[in-house]
Amino acid sequence: MILMNHPTERQGSGSEPLSVQPSKHEELEPVIGQLQSRLQVLKLERAAIVKRIGIIKKTIVGLADLCGSEVIKGELQGLLPLHSGPRARTRPGLTALCRQLLRETSEPLTLGEIMRRLQIKSPVQLAGHRHPENSLRVILGRLVAYGEAQTLRTKDGACAWNATAADGKPEEESAPTADHEHTSQP
Numbered sequence: 001m002i003l004m005n006h007p008t009e010r011q012g013s014g015s016e017p018l019s020v021q022p023s024k025h026e027e028l029e030p031v032i033g034q035l036q037s038r039l040q041v042l043k044l045e046r047a048a049i050v051k052r053i054g055i056i057k058k059t060i061v062g063l064a065d066l067c068g069s070e071v072i073k074g075e076l077q078g079l080l081p082l083h084s085g086p087r088a089r090t091r092p093g094l095t096a097l098c099r100q101l102l103r104e105t106s107e108p109l110t111l112g113e114i115m116r117r118l119q120i121k122s123p124v125q126l127a128g129h130r131h132p133e134n135s136l137r138v139i140l141g142r143l144v145a146y147g148e149a150q151t152l153r154t155k156d157g158a159c160a161w162n163a164t165a166a167d168g169k170p171e172e173e174s175a176p177t178a179d180h181e182h183t184s185q186p
Contacts, residue, residue, distance in 0.1 A: 094118075094125050095139050099148060099163070108152045108160035111136060 126132045143149035152160045
């Protein structure tokens with residue numbers, strides 16, 4: 001037997017009732033409604049179970065970090081990352097590089113100068129950022145907020161940054177250079 005019209009027509013994401021086209025299948029509407037309700041309940045239960053599994057996995061990894069991975073045995077070890085414990089960095093992060101760069105130079109640096117120097121020093125670190133200029137602005141703003149850097153203006157009005165000493169004062173009080181005017185930004 002070949003059906004000309006498909007008996008059900010799916011609409012939306014599955015949360016709306018399915019409509020039955022031919023009127024001769026009216027007895028299917030309650031069944032389809034029940035199936036749809038049960039499916040929604042199962043989806044909610046699955047989401048709750050996935051959330052609980054995630055919490056349990058994080059707890060296991062946390063216990064392994066605290067007490068050592070040897071306390072986790074058997075199939076649970078498959079849940080642990082290869083390097084349980086504090087994450088070992090193979091290279092410094094972008095914040096550490098900015099901090100180091102500012103400390104190594106005595107003159108304030110503009111965003112462009114910082115970008116150029118970082119591309120020479122660690123091009124891989126910048127390549128990992130979709131918008132490295134924005135990342136640098138955020139990092140430099142944080143360094144200023146932490147009291148590790150200060151914002152200055154160049155003669156042509158561009159923002160520049162330099163490192164501060166531990167007491168929050170500029171590391172090197174020097175006379176203005178030809179490129180930069182050492183005036184704190186308001």
